[in-house]
Amino acid sequence: PLVRELAAAGAPVRVPAAVTCRVLGISRQAYYQWCAAPVCQRDFDDAHLINAALEIHADDPADGYRFIADELARRGFTASENRVWRICSMQKIFSLHARKKGRSRQAGPPVHDDLVRRDFTAAAPNTKWLTDITEHPTGEGKLYLCAVKDCYSNKIVGYSIASHMRASLAVSALRNAIALRDPHDVVVHSDRGAQFRSAAYQRLLRGHGLTGSMGRVGACGDNAAMESFFSLLQKNVLDTRRWRTREELRLAIVSWIETKYHRKRRQRALGKLTPVEFETIYTATSAA
Template sequence: MTTRRTFTEEYRREAARLAIESDRPIAQTARELGVGESLLGKWVHKERLRQGDLTPVSPATGALEETEQVELARLRREVQELRVDNEFLGKAAGLLRIEATPQERYELMDTEKANYAITRMARLLHVARAGYYAWHARQREAPGPRAARREVVDAAVRRVFAASDEVYGAPRVQAELASEGMRLNVKTVADSMRRQSLEGISPRKWRPVTTIPGVSAHAIPDRVERQWDRGELNRVWISDITYLRTGEGWLYLCAIRDACSRRVIGWALDQAQTTDLVERALRMAYVLRREVPDDVVFHADRGAQFMSGQLHDVCVELGVRQSAGRTGVCWDNAMAESFWSTLKSEFYDRRKWATRAEARAGVADWIERVYNRRRLHSTIGYQTPVSFERELVIEGQLPLAA
């Protein structure tokens, strides 16, 4: 007994669209599809009615000649085609990147195949129908070695990106994976992030805003001259002050970093930017380092807090040599400014802070737990500042606090 073939509604509409858009005789298309000519003709008639391509014959159209009716039907069909094209392109614009890969375009076609003809979507997305059908067939097969490898890479990249609080770009993700023993090049990581729509945070351009010029009671030269990293720890310490917005008003942060390792070794927060703020941060750095050479340079801008006699006395007491850039030349303290850009773009400006106490706790945690011990720094070979310093300690440079 012969089993009667059944066709889904989707198949009927796709076959009818193929017959309409190919402009070939229905009989020829029916033979190619292996269906009856009359059956395909019914599908085509139904699809044209659905699209509004057929003009019913009625006395109301008696004013039009037959050729005019044919022309009217043709124009209506063209308008309908353009309307459907624009409708699909509108959807595609909202779902696809400008540089969408063929796979991403195939995925969109697969999602919309019940609403639009494959032929139409392939034409508008500039891909081949055969390419789509080959891709669709592969989706039903078990993933090959390359696809399986890509899934592993994507999962690893996604994990590292999430662990970085979604701030790492491809170079830092690649470096983190390399430290775990997973060797990938940056391009592979960048491709994976692009596939998954993962985007790191780039620091915004900074501008100095907290330098308050004061009258210096003593001459302080520029002992650094933008040569911050001298290749050793405790040679140059960089400091600056920035402001942080909270629901209770401004909170000021003074931070001190070792120019060699980029580690924040001292910080202090207060609601006023005074010399006391700088002194607390400097004493914290001095205690953390324990053994500080007499010629360590403490570099900052020429703000009143750094030029004061009070801070001069503290530096003399601790055996620290002061250094200051030129007035109004932000580049002379650019290393400190770059830290503020990282702090604000990767952490502080990503949320609202209701109170100063909440901001104090959050900033201190980010500095010590994330910036010093977790965040990879490109300038020190994609290591964390703490691990970089430990390597120097192992090499016998100096004893170091944890």
């Protein structure tokens, strides 16, 4: 712009473009190429890639540049992993789990207010749900479980198990609960994890008319009923032995939830009934 302004016909002191380019140390050829195309095709393509990468990362903050590169390819963009890495570094698009020296990660701002306020009771099914994520090591690496619990009967109405802790884990668990229960006007309470603040998770809540709720940072008591379930799972399954494979642990978790916890473990809070028995009585009473 400076070269063009000094060479303009109306400039107070007109300086030829060749002189200005020589003083600034740039070639005339580069200047005239810039005049013909101020924004090159490469920059234009990078801008489109950046917008797409930001959108992908907003859907799942746990995605690093490799996952973003795979998703860009799925959407029809042509870009190498090195190029995606350069763009992500330039725009500071980092995975939630990336560890950088000198950086301390804190939970982000809540997307929702705390509507539960440590009241983990409900007068009817499908009015108040709790959700959280736990992990456990195996010989193949960590296995992650996201579960959704109904405060009325303490039943696990949906869960998802995977080898990663991306937003899709929480989305899958909530989607399973929705498919099983077909809820309306349910409060879904969680912590401030990035999985629950992700755009994909929030879209799922809004799309099914569910109301989000979030506890405070570092306050485990704000989701104590969910932590209680994970404590039971840890004592009865996770810590009972060393698990060689993820599949072995996955089958053990599913078996314990569906057979022992739901159908055999009686709870004093439910009048010494199991979650399945408690909900069966409610269904029969409401039908009558």
